[in-house]
Amino acid sequence: SQTIHQWPATLVQPVGSPLSLECTVEGTSNPNLYWYRQAAGRGLQLLFYSVGIGQISSEVPQNLSASRPQDRQFILSSKKLLLSDSGFYLCAWAVGGPNEKLFFGSGTQLSVL
């Protein structure tokens, strides 16, 4: 069966520090991978998606970047965190097009102080 792992679960970082959140998927090949963020009072916002190794699409201009070094690994990074980067980050995967449901990881609560 397919599983998705996301870590860490919580993170408190000072402004200006770097960030690395990791997501891995097991039990499937060539999934579409996504990073979403939920900021306070807002809906889930798509940050990045990837349809294959090394292929990253960014949905919003921001302080973050993503990489997909392996088929089932998706990493969210920042060189210098801003206060506005605080939020709940979710990794998700799907196989196929946008009429296929997403499977979400357990999320990372990031607080930038």
Added chain:
Amino acid sequence: ILNVEQSPQSLHVQEGDSTNFTCSFPSSNFYALHWYRWETAKSPEALFVMTLNGDEKKKGRISATLNTKEGYSYLYIKGSQPEDSATYLCAFVGSQGNLIFGKGTKLSVKP
């Protein structure tokens, strides 16, 4: 900017009550509509993916309808139970293929 609106924002019902909430989305360039349930301390879990106007889907006591011409979907819960307490998210998929989520409806069911 595409807007997906969900109402109400929150809802408190008694165990056994039936309830429903709404997701409104653009009526043009429709591709699909997703519903997810997000329980506290868990991951969002897919309930339905709907693609055709007039679609009705059912999963246990939960059902959903879709009207793509007027741009809305209803989610119904029959005989609410405390374990139905969660935030229910809808997500619109337009021609660009990306999911645009609403802010959700937070349901609390009191025993």
